[in-house]
Amino acid sequence: MASKVRVIVTTGYGTNCEVEMANACRLAGAEHVDIVHLSDLVDGKVKFTDYHFLNLPGGFLDGDNLGAAQAGAHRLRYARVKETNQRLLDQLLEFVSAGGLVLGVCNGFQLMVKTGLLPGFDGNYERRAVSLIYNDSGRFEDRWVTCRVSPASTCIFTRGIDKVELPVRHGEGKLVTMDGKVRGRLEAEGLVAMQYVHPETGEVTDEYPYNPNGSELAIAGLCDPTGRLMGLMPHPEAFHHRTNHPRWTRKELPEEGAGLALFRNAIEFAERNLV
8 A cells, every 4th residue: 555654855055865865765665755945945835744754864054054054953943934924943843743753864963953853851842952063083974883772762763673784974973962961861761762882792882983973972863752853873864775785795684774774664653643
């Protein structure tokens, strides 16, 4: 039976992973996938609320001026939709309130934390409590990492996943928190979705290059209290087939790339709960 899940993938102002992300959604079972320029949302030609699953892809949004995705976060917060004069962020919050799913990858993750969508403490999606800053290495990191899904996580995207190898490609991926209280809440409320681990021991690690950026608590991904909003620095859309893996000729790998599971979980959740 054809899936009725409607998926939107945003693009524009420096985004460059939108085609990969849309492809991952289609491979995961979604048949209606639109790549939409952010200016079309501001113009009112398209609305977030027309969809069930929002994807915020990676790239170099606004050239990473003012810090990665900072300018993009201001656009969401202050841009107003033509005719309705509604803040674009308010429309996005309506989408979230209606049960919509949001996945932000790399630059999309940066956009989510700098807008306040994550971690979403107490259902407040406009309050910033964490940020993503320059990697400890002081350079752009382009490598594969191993991540472990936190067993206490509420995240719907990571259900059924234990460990996963994924590529990272970012210059500002170090997650930092305001203080120890915030770190404690992230752990206590199950909002730490994925952590960097040592590929041999499987233990959470701060060791470079296994933790490629020096993130606090080795955080690779966060979710909100509902589990429907997730952001992560590694790129699941870039591992949709075994041949994407750099060692595919030397390792026994399933035909389907491990990153596709996050999108499949989202599509299946939306089919059960939103369509």
